[in-house]
Amino acid sequence: MxxxxxxxxxxxxxxxxxxxxxxxxxxxxxxxxxxxxxxxxxxxxxxxxxxxxxxxxxxxxxxxxxxxxxxxxxxxxxxxxxxxxxxxxxxxxxxxxxxxxxxxxxxxxxxxxxxxxxxxxxxxxxxxxxxxxxxxxxxxxxxxxxxxxxxxxxxxxxxxxxxxxxxxxxxxxxxxxxxxxxxxxxxxxxxxxxxxxxxxxxxxxxxxxxxxxxxxxxxxxxxxxxxxxxxxxxxxxxxxxxxxxxxxxxxxxxxxxxxxxxxGDRVHGVILGSGSNCDGHTAGVSLPNPEAQEDLLRGVYEQAGIQPDELVYLEAHGTGTLVGDPAECRAIGRALGTRRQTGVLPIGSVKSNLGHLEPASGIAGLLKALLVLRHGTAPASLHSQPANPDIDFAGLNLAPVANPLPLPATSRPVVGVNSFGFGGANAHVIVGAEPAVPDAAGAAEETMAAARPVLVSARTPQALREAVSCMAERLARTEPDQFYDLAYTATRRRGAHRHRAVVIAEGPAGGDLPGRTGRRGAGRRNRGGARAARRGGR
The missing domain is CATH 3.40.47.10 (Thiolase/Chalcone synthase)
Structure with missing residues (x-):
């Protein structure tokens, strides 16, 4: 490793x-x-x-x-x-x-x-x-x-x-x-x-x-x-x-x-550890080596100081191949599953929904892991039943997530993301929720009460109209205590582009965004401008 x-x-x-x-x-x-x-x-x-x-x-x-x-x-x-x-x-x-x-x-x-x-x-x-x-x-x-x-x-x-x-x-x-x-x-x-x-x-x-x-x-x-x-x-x-x-x-x-x-960034999640290694010599260059995968998993978790019981879910590579799945489950089970005292380790694969994105599959798995942590639920891994008889799930202390699974309440939920290539290159990443920070709401209460500008900008007048519409929809879903973050991000932290619209308001229902445009700043692509407005605050 x-x-x-x-x-x-x-x-x-x-x-x-x-x-x-x-x-x-x-x-x-x-x-x-x-x-x-x-x-x-x-x-x-x-x-x-x-x-x-x-x-x-x-x-x-x-x-x-x-x-x-x-x-x-x-x-x-x-x-x-x-x-x-x-x-x-x-x-x-x-x-x-x-x-x-x-x-x-x-x-x-x-x-x-x-x-x-x-x-x-x-x-x-x-x-x-x-x-x-x-x-x-x-x-x-x-x-x-x-x-x-x-x-x-x-x-x-x-x-x-x-x-x-x-x-x-x-x-x-x-x-x-x-x-x-x-x-x-x-x-x-x-x-x-x-x-x-x-x-x-x-x-x-x-x-x-x-x-x-x-x-x-x-x-x-x-x-x-x-x-x-x-x-x-x-x-x-x-x-x-x-x-x-x-x-x-x-x-x-x-x-x-x-x-x-x-x-002052919003944090989707944190990476607590990562590592990569290679299978070395195997019976065939495209065949996996479960021992090498196991070595990688043990090393990454030990060096990150994370125990197997801290895992609430593991996003496996999980391609659905006759050789790859049993080898991967053997590695996960021996390195993590059998060392747990708190029950079986849930595993799943985003490939069951999307297909296998090949070189981009790991990033898809990472995004799913971030969402699992955000929503506190592991979604079902499709087509996983009936279970593969060549995988000893009970002996390895693993369980494919066949139905949506609420995650257990824990002070530090951790999700693993696994990936390997058919040439023998393995990788693993450990993802966690952002550690708690002191509540600063009281200190910011006074500043949040004041009227604030909400700025929308785009590259063309047509894109601006679309962006304004999306921002209006976003504001309609915004709670009053979220308005300051949205206004601050839209006005101070986004790139300011050539065509702009702005409104001054004390809350999400405090005004209508105008259709006027200015003529300063850099450009913004049409689709991206709308998406930026739709996402709103930090």
């Missing part, structure tokens, strides 16, 4: 901003939680415009050169991109990998969510780590040499998945793409945490992205019998027959907890 956080030496890492784009039209954490709470299965069929299914897919029987499934978790739109907002010409944008475009949008949205104006990071030592492994877009361009131009090499390079974010935001810290297959984004998160612990950077962006553009990967995984013929990620189930591919991405903004508190 690589050097991890040693108890007493490193402080928790705060997740201060988050953004996601996931199958089923999910565009934020609230949307993800709604899908999980409702138990929605978001796996569908490949959109017709992706590739010619009649040429590459044959669901009737396994055939050479064909995939036996086109099932997957797909985004509604991977083509649209507001290039002007990011200072990119349309010609250059056309050559950019859609994964890179997605990451730029996620960075803008996550900073909005963190209430960090991008200009405040310009020139800083902010780091960027991105988990990514698919280079299909560049390969598809090279199949038609006449489409190759001066922007092709830059647009297709995997390094640009991270470097493009650093370039756009003028970030001067470490910036790199990480490819460890399906554990890529959780390894990227681990690297980001170490950069903060080392003091190399004060802020870090950690992300993962995956877009399914090519039919050849479907063919290849089918020939290896890795994909589910049923089109379901049935993790921990007797019906498990492989994984289902999925696309999307997520990005989190990280700071040391002390820095986040000094900056």
């Amino acid at each position: 690589s050097a991890s956080n040693v108890s007493g030496r490193y402080q928790p890492i705060a997740v201060v901003g988050a953004a996601c784009r996931l199958p089923g039209g999910i565009t934020d954490l609230d949307g993800l939680w709604q899908a999980l709470e409702e138990g929605r299965d978001l796996v569908g069929e490949a959109p017709a415009e992706r590739f010619d299914a009649t040429r590459f897919i044959d669901t009737s029987m396994p055939r050479t050169g064909k995939s036996y499934t086109a099932a997957g978790g797909f985004l509604a739109d991977v083509a649209s991109f507001d290039a002007e907002y990011f200072g990119i010409t349309p010609r250059e944008a056309a050559q950019m990998d859609p994964q890179h475009r997605l990451l730029l949008e996620l960075a803008a949205e996550a900073l909005d969510n963190a209430a960090i104006a991008p200009r405040t990071l310009a020139g800083s030592n902010t780091a960027v780590y991105v988990g990514i492994c698919d280079a299909s877009y560049g390969g598809l361009q090279f199949m038609s040499p006449r489409s190759v131009n001066a922007y092709t090499m830059v647009g297709a390079a995997s390094s640009l998945a991270a470097n493009r974010l650093s370039h756009c935001l003028d970030l001067r810290g470490p910036s790199m793409a990480i490819d460890t297959a399906c554990s890529s984004s959780l390894v990227a998160l681990d690297r980001a945490c170490r950069t903060l612990w080392d003091g190399t950077s004060r802020t870090a962006l950690a992300a993962g992205a995956n877009v399914l553009l090519s039919p050849y990967h479907f063919v290849g995984f089918s020939q290896a019998s890795m994909l589910s013929k049923r089109g379901r990620c049935a993790a921990f189930s007797a019906d498990a027959d492989g994984f289902v591919r999925a696309e999307g991405g997520g990005l989190v903004v990280l700071k040391r907890l002390s820095d986040a508190r000094a900056d």
Whole structure:
């Protein structure tokens, strides 16, 4: 295992901003939680415009050169991109990998969510780590040499998945793409945490992205019998027959907890420990090593000073493969489950809802973990019953969450997030709720009573109208004691853009936002501006 956080030496890492784009039209954490709470299965069929299914897919029987499934978790739109907002010409944008475009949008949205104006990071030592492994877009361009131009090499390079974010935001810290297959984004998160612990950077962006553009990967995984013929990620189930591919991405903004508190940031959750290692030599390069996974888990929890009984839930990798699930459960059970005195360890997998986002799967698991802590409930892991007879759940003291499970009341709830790649790279992260801080409500009562401005800004008049509407909806759901935070964040901590509307009020029902606009400041993309307004306060 690589050097991890040693108890007493490193402080928790705060997740201060988050953004996601996931199958089923999910565009934020609230949307993800709604899908999980409702138990929605978001796996569908490949959109017709992706590739010619009649040429590459044959669901009737396994055939050479064909995939036996086109099932997957797909985004509604991977083509649209507001290039002007990011200072990119349309010609250059056309050559950019859609994964890179997605990451730029996620960075803008996550900073909005963190209430960090991008200009405040310009020139800083902010780091960027991105988990990514698919280079299909560049390969598809090279199949038609006449489409190759001066922007092709830059647009297709995997390094640009991270470097493009650093370039756009003028970030001067470490910036790199990480490819460890399906554990890529959780390894990227681990690297980001170490950069903060080392003091190399004060802020870090950690992300993962995956877009399914090519039919050849479907063919290849089918020939290896890795994909589910049923089109379901049935993790921990007797019906498990492989994984289902999925696309999307997520990005989190990280700071040391002390820095986040000094900056007045909202904290989604804290990272208490992380680590990564490799399986070493196995019977096959794509086969997991449960002993190595167990070693990683033991090391991360011991070095973080967290006991197995403190875990209230563990978000497993849980792909639904015949080899992977039993190996992972064996590692979790031996390292954590059998050492508990407080009952079975609940486990689940977000892949049962979304499909397997491959290099971005770890970040999806992290976002689910944050939501489990926020809502105090572990949502059902779909398709987990009947239980896989090759997994000794009772002996390992594990239990798949087949129905929504309220978490036990505890002073320090802890959730684990597990991930591994088919080349042997394993990663694990421990997530907890923000530690309690002294109640400052009394000290702020006097300042909260005064009238405050609420500012909404956007890049175009049309976007401003949409943003104003969303802010009005947000205000309608705001309690009076939440108004100060919302007004402060909207007015002082968001980036101020060219078109603006403002109202002065003493509470959420104190005035109507006007439709007037100004002409100052930077731009904001249409969709992101509306999302920023919808989220409201810190």
